[in-house]
Amino acid sequence: MTRWTRRTALLLPLSAAATPAVRRELRDPNGRLLGWLAPRPGGVLEARDRAGRLLGTYDPAGNETRDRNGRLLYRGEALSALIVCHGGG
Numbered sequence: 001m002t003r004w005t006r007r008t009a010l011l012l013p014l015s016a017a018a019t020p021a022v023r024r025e026l027r028d029p030n031g032r033l034l035g036w037l038a039p040r041p042g043g044v045l046e047a048r049d050r051a052g053r054l055l056g057t058y059d060p061a062g063n064e065t066r067d068r069n070g071r072l073l074y075r076g077e078a079l080s081a082l083i084v085c086h087g088g089g
Contacts, residue, residue: 035083
């Protein structure tokens with residue numbers, strides 16, 4: 001069984017990490033929580049900041065990452081980038 005660390009969660013593509021059954025936390029080098037990825041029914045993943053505010057979602061069926069307002073941000077999974085860029089504040 002693979003032991004997941006913050007580094008492997010950020011570096012592995014979603015297909016390699018597989019959709020988690022529980023939330024995955026992302027932390028800065030000092031261990032401070034930046035946010036987390038959590039599954040929704042239907043395989044959709046959502047990104048939330050440390051306060052629990054929705055940052056965006058990833059739908060593997062359409063291979064699209066969208067922001068909290070539903071605007072297309074990226075074709076592919078980019079939720080970790082959303083958390084790192086926008087979840088720190």
